[in-house]
Amino acid sequence: MGKYDFIDRALEGLREQGLYNTIRTIESSVGAWVIVDGKRVLNMCSNNYLGFANDERLCRAAKDAIDRYGVGPGAVRSIAGTMTLHLELERKIAHFKGAEAALSVQSGLNTNLATIPLLMGAEDVIFTDELNHASIIDGCRLTKAKRVIFPHRDVHGLRALLEENRAVAKKLIITDGVFSMDGDLAPLPEIVEAAEEHGAMVMVDDAHGEGVVGSHGRGIVDHFGLHGRVDVEAGTMSKAFGVVGGYVAGSAKIVEYLRQQARPFLFSSAATPPDVAACIAAIDILEETDEPVRRLWENATFFKTEMRLLGFDTGKSETPITPVMLGEAKTAWAFSKRLFEEEVFATAIAFPTVPRGKARIRVMLSAAHSQKDLGFALEKFAKVGKELGVIGA
Numbered sequence: 001m002g003k004y005d006f007i008d009r010a011l012e013g014l015r016e017q018g019l020y021n022t023i024r025t026i027e028s029s030v031g032a033w034v035i036v037d038g039k040r041v042l043n044m045c046s047n048n049y050l051g052f053a054n055d056e057r058l059c060r061a062a063k064d065a066i067d068r069y070g071v072g073p074g075a076v077r078s079i080a081g082t083m084t085l086h087l088e089l090e091r092k093i094a095h096f097k098g099a100e101a102a103l104s105v106q107s108g109l110n111t112n113l114a115t116i117p118l119l120m121g122a123e124d125v126i127f128t129d130e131l132n133h134a135s136i137i138d139g140c141r142l143t144k145a146k147r148v149i150f151p152h153r154d155v156h157g158l159r160a161l162l163e164e165n166r167a168v169a170k171k172l173i174i175t176d177g178v179f180s181m182d183g184d185l186a187p188l189p190e191i192v193e194a195a196e197e198h199g200a201m202v203m204v205d206d207a208h209g210e211g212v213v214g215s216h217g218r219g220i221v222d223h224f225g226l227h228g229r230v231d232v233e234a235g236t237m238s239k240a241f242g243v244v245g246g247y248v249a250g251s252a253k254i255v256e257y258l259r260q261q262a263r264p265f266l267f268s269s270a271a272t273p274p275d276v277a278a279c280i281a282a283i284d285i286l287e288e289t290d291e292p293v294r295r296l297w298e299n300a301t302f303f304k305t306e307m308r309l310l311g312f313d314t315g316k317s318e319t320p321i322t323p324v325m326l327g328e329a330k331t332a333w334a335f336s337k338r339l340f341e342e343e344v345f346a347t348a349i350a351f352p353t354v355p356r357g358k359a360r361i362r363v364m365l366s367a368a369h370s371q372k373d374l375g376f377a378l379e380k381f382a383k384v385g386k387e388l389g390v391i392g393a
């Protein structure tokens with residue numbers, strides 16, 4: 001008996017179920033084309049919606065920040081790690097989101113770990129959409145609050161559960177803004193209405209919404225015109241903004257409380273100067289122009305329309321997230337592998353990330369893609385789709 005036998009068994013189990021993930025390695029910056037495992041391929045699977053991950057304006061801002069502030073913040077924010085850059089980023093996020101205040105933390109995952117346990121205690125109830133992101137689930141696990149899972153996007157079901165728990169004083173409804181695997185939107189106006197009737201708080205995780213929906217990519221609250229009616233927006237700087245980091249935007253009171261008590265803020269060091277400066281540059285660009293957001297949507301609309309004409313099922317997406325539904329995990333893996341041989345990098349996603357029988361390739365469109373790139377991708381999808389019998393010859 002070795003002390004790591006349990007790990008061997010777990011890894012063996014993953015291999016047997018076909019769930020062992022061989023992670024590909026990128027050897028270039030993340031643009032429309034990337035070098036992966038030594039091969040130049042068209043990138044159709046990163047969250048770099050606006051092409052900011054290697055944008056020269058963001059790179060320049062990061063380099064200037066290193067010259068002025070160095071590479072590290074030196075401490076947690078509350079002791080000696082808050083720089084003028086962090087405060088500038090917070091002001092800019094709040095303005096961009098149309099919120100009273102904002103707090104920057106290290107990642108989107110940390111945003112949920114920071115916020116949910118602070119708002120909810122043992123006497124309270126959290127209502128959470130069944131398809132919410134893992135970081136929301138983990139944030140809920142850090143509380144002693146009762147968790148009530150409502151059926152995906154089902155406000156009727158949510159209302160019934162709110163009714164059942166009407167005796168509970170403090171309630172919080174949490175939902176993803178854009179669901180990352182299907183690209184569908186939360187019915188936020190109806191959720192807010194139900195929350196207002198029941199005196200519940202609302203928190204939305206806008207990770208796949210900001211930079212994508214709303215005017216200039218201001219996110220889902222802006223998209224639905226719900227400013228001031230959503231208590232907390234959690235977000236990330238690692239997707240459309242192209243960098244890394246997370247933030248909470250919302251009422252000044254909640255942000256003040258987080259600044260005093262949130263554990264990822266108090267016990268984990270601040271985001272680095274170059275990261276923060278690049279995030280500021282990304283917001284500055286979007287304040288000034290919505291051109292990258294429009295380009296993203298033009299690319300997404302074109303690609304989805306052409307894929308449907310080819311006979312592919314692209315699911316129920318309302319955003320540039322484009323699931324190409326393939327059914328069995330085996331088909332999805334084979335499809336992805338063949339695409340890679342044809343110089344298209346698009347990852348298969350299967351159980352447990354999505355339900356069994358709903359395996360897919362999730363195509364992520366970007367403003368960085370040219371018309372020529374999309375034509376190339378469509379040609380390869382058509383070729384492999386016919387080869388594997390997914391679409392008619």
Ligand SMILES: *Cc1c(COP(=O)(O)O)cnc(C)c1O
Pocket residue numbers: 107108109110133135136176180205206207208235236237238244245246
């Ligand atoms: C990606 C994602 C996160 C995590 O963001 P990171 O900044 O990468 O930690 C959190 N919530 C949702 C809904 C996401 O899609």
